[in-house]
Amino acid sequence: MKIVLASDHAGFDRRQALAEFLRLEGHETVERGAMSTDSYDYPSAADAAVPDILAHQADFGVFVCGTGIGVSIRANRYPGIRAALCCTTESAALAREHNDANVLCIGARTMTEELSVAILSVFINTGPSREHRHLARVEKLG
Numbered sequence: 001m002k003i004v005l006a007s008d009h010a011g012f013d014r015r016q017a018l019a020e021f022l023r024l025e026g027h028e029t030v031e032r033g034a035m036s037t038d039s040y041d042y043p044s045a046a047d048a049a050v051p052d053i054l055a056h057q058a059d060f061g062v063f064v065c066g067t068g069i070g071v072s073i074r075a076n077r078y079p080g081i082r083a084a085l086c087c088t089t090e091s092a093a094l095a096r097e098h099n100d101a102n103v104l105c106i107g108a109r110t111m112t113e114e115l116s117v118a119i120l121s122v123f124i125n126t127g128p129s130r131e132h133r134h135l136a137r138v139e140k141l142g
């Protein structure tokens with residue numbers, strides 16, 4: 001898969017670690033947003049990566065900031081983006097199964113690297129439910 005990762009300064013190190021994990025798993029990665037730990041606004045990070053997803057240049061997005069909250073708020077302002085801030089592997093699986101989430105948001109300051117890798121692994125390896133009720137609800141999201 002091709003996966004676009006984006007972060008602000010607070011998520012810069014974690015984004016690199018997650019990108020490395022994805023590459024080792026055989027995925028192609030593109031990194032957007034902060035290119036160092038110098039201050040970089042989280043809305044701009046989300047804005048930089050959303051076009052790759054909407055243009056089908058990436059299968060998923062992985063957006064990282066200090067909490068994951070700022071990038072998720074910004075990403076969800078775009079129709080067609082379903083961004084989920086996941087703090088457990090269970091929520092990552094359900095975000096894919098029930099919400100067909102296409103962006104995973106991660107908090108670099110609120111969870112360990114080990115947990116964020118586990119969440120990412122579940123997210124990219126879980127497919128959406130084909131049950132009518134879930135499909136209809138996702139359709140309503142717009």
Ligand code: RB5
Binds near residue numbers: 008010011042066068
């Ligand atoms: C940056 O200090 C921090 O506010 C940002 O990374 C994020 O947590 C915002 O939601």
